[in-house]
Amino acid sequence: MDLTTATDMDSYKLLNLALRKGGDYADLYFEQTTFHSIVLRDGEVNAASTHNEGGLGIRVVSGQNTGYAYTESSLPRDREEAARTASHIAQGLIRTSQPAAIATLNLPDRYRIVKPWEEFSPQEKMPFLYDLNDRIFSADKRVKKVTAQLSDSTSQIEIYNSLGIHCADIRPMASLSVSCVMESGGQRESASSSRSFRMGGEFLTPGLIEELAREIIDRTSFLFGAKQPNGGEMPVVMAAGGSGILLHEAIGHAFEADFARKKVSIFSDMMGKRVCSPGITVIDDGTIAGNRGSLNVDDEGVPGQKTYMVTDGILTSFLHDRISARYFQAEPTGNGRRESFRYMPLPRMRATYMDNGPDTEEALIASVKKGLYVDTFSNGQVQIGAGDFTFYVKSGYLIENGKLTQPIKDTNIIGNGPEALARITGVANNCAIDNGTWTCGKEQSCAVSCGMPSVLVSSLTVGGRV
């Protein structure tokens, strides 16, 4: 997709065509993305991939209904055909609205690129992977295998809509993932670690490599002494950082307003009501500099912003795209996101976290007689309507008489969103954002992040031996 072939005038004409049968709103989403990755396996960086793609997605909204089509072609006739296809969602025979005159939005720069990725060759990236590999092998004789992947992408997007908004954004993404297999006495264990930011080549530093090497060694070593816990209901202390998966699964999805609009979320009727204890505030934030989930502008031209979903225990905002905002007569919250030009936007999270509370992590642990402390996670899921959510714990400890004791691993924890929120009985003052490669899979893949201070949930169901 050559963005420069779309002028303001061309775009206005396409919007006009898209609204030819009626419809309340139309937008154009131009995208050009370049992706690179290199892989280290068995001690060598010996695989590389490059991918580039581009296209234009055209959407027409009529009430709550959406027509969508995309084209990979930059030919005017193909773009016009996509506009005509999208226009079919409107049932009318005549135009009911006219696109507004186009004006360009000025946007902040939350992910300034110091070293553009296109200026990096594999030769400059490879030493970092070799350094990571060497550090891991030299740190522990039990290491048998290391695999590492460095990926970068740069997306140029440009949006025009019938409200007259035009904006453009350049979105970088850098990710480094490593996995390690160790063996000792016939026991094999594997773990993985990652970092991801919206950054250019300045992402790669010796400090990053050292930190990741140390973390993967610690994580894999830990598993040798760990075992699956005994299962059942028990209090769970969730460590600061990746425990934000609790917020993402337990409440974040249920607060995405498309579910509320369709009345299928368990929180559909709870706006303005208490959903957790006073003092608890939960935020979805697109404004953290360089964060994986941050956005200067969302994918329907709404500026990135910070949204307070729960304020002092009260549900204060859903996460909106333009369709749900209109339905609820609320302002869009900048959560209209999509995987690429091939998809229509949906309400999606960005960086979801909880504000600090008054406690310390030590005090939360000390208050538990028999329970679990969990600190690394791999995946989660939620049933929006029933409210049941789960997250998979890679490591943690038993808590016995207020102290961390036996290391544990590989347990799925399950709870019910509203009940789990109400059972948060302690919040520490150590909020941390987890900067791993979190990716949300609601119909489409979207880069997100999450964070949390350490919290105590008085009862969750822990999977394990019985």
Added chain:
Amino acid sequence: MKQKDLLQQMCDYALQGALRKGAQHARVAAISNTANELSVLNDSIETIQKAVDSSLMIHLFVDGRYGTCSTNKADPAGIDKLLDDAVASVRLLAPDPFRILVPGELRYEGDPLYSAHRGSVDTGVKKAFLSGCAASVWGKDPALISVTAGYSDYRRWLHLADTDGLNCTSEETWYSLSVECAVRGRGDARPSDWDYLGGIKPENIGIGKETPCTCAATALERALSKRNPGKIASGRYPVIVENRVAATLLAPLIEAMSGSSLQQQNSFLLDKLGKSIASPALTLIDNPHRKGSPGYRFFDNEGLRTAKRTVIESGRLNTFFLSTYYALKMQMPPTISSPSLLFLKGGKGSAATIAGSMKNGIFVTGFNGGNCNTATGDFSYGIEGYKVENGQITYPVNEMVMTGNMLDLWNRLLAAGDDALTTMSWQIPSLLFDNIEFAGL
């Protein structure tokens, strides 16, 4: 020009370009795809989508080094630029002597694969069909909050070629219908459930048939039956896993049989080839050549010829899934990079009939999250389903977790039903396991 010829032309251009830019070998996959989607929310069309895609994936073998590049801009100038950059990048990598094209004796050289419906369905017909499907339940039950019906179809052409003479073509269509119903449950809860149909022809999902579609009624009935669930006491229970979710428990076994897991020593099936890994009740066959099923194929993504294989026979592990790359690294013969159409050999009966002989157990109808440690086989999955008492499926259970080790689990397989769903590429019937750990109350 026909789509097939256009894709072959793209492949030829890319292969010649790769050689011209300095590669000694190359493989190219060109794909073209058209897709349509419609959805109905309650009583009105909610979304209409149309997609037309193309993509080109080029595998480059340059001076003993390997890399890939891909694009959806398959014009000659775009391909040339892509190849210039990619060949230059690949030259900077370390050599990898294990990257090869598929050897001639393993290469697929037969007829094009045609697994497609010849016609197309008018948009008006799709709308009417989908609206009728949703209307069959909308407004019919006071507990029903929403019904979402989704229709999709696609037609996909693939041409796969390499510089050693590989030339494979396929054309496939798939039509699908999914329906989800959400109902009012206890308190603010809104349990939901779904049903699905799929096939290579519109008739497979009920379009053009006189009998009304029952998907929505099934989804509603299932959602209603999930109201007011509860946990039961933690303990060991016999368990029936329903046909439509049983593949979840098979996936970690397949993952552990893959070359990437095995070669990286990240597999609980390392050193298990030829050995008993499961109960004699488990026989698993990969049969790629059953026409009309999803997963039907003559060749894999390298051009390796597919063949019928008994993966596990009466509990004994017979084969791994090895691409040419991992096979060479492991000094074993290549098989296929991944399974195509898996059949778990069934016995008799459906989940309900199997439950008839269960005194006190759990019938799992859905998994909620969870994972399996590929190195050790330890797993933990959230579940939902029903309590079984004295042969009867009784009340719904949720918020429980099933935990164990994969090898132990599959050694506890007592029986398989005969109710595998033909709309899935892994056709696994309902399964009965004995004495599995569940955490609940």
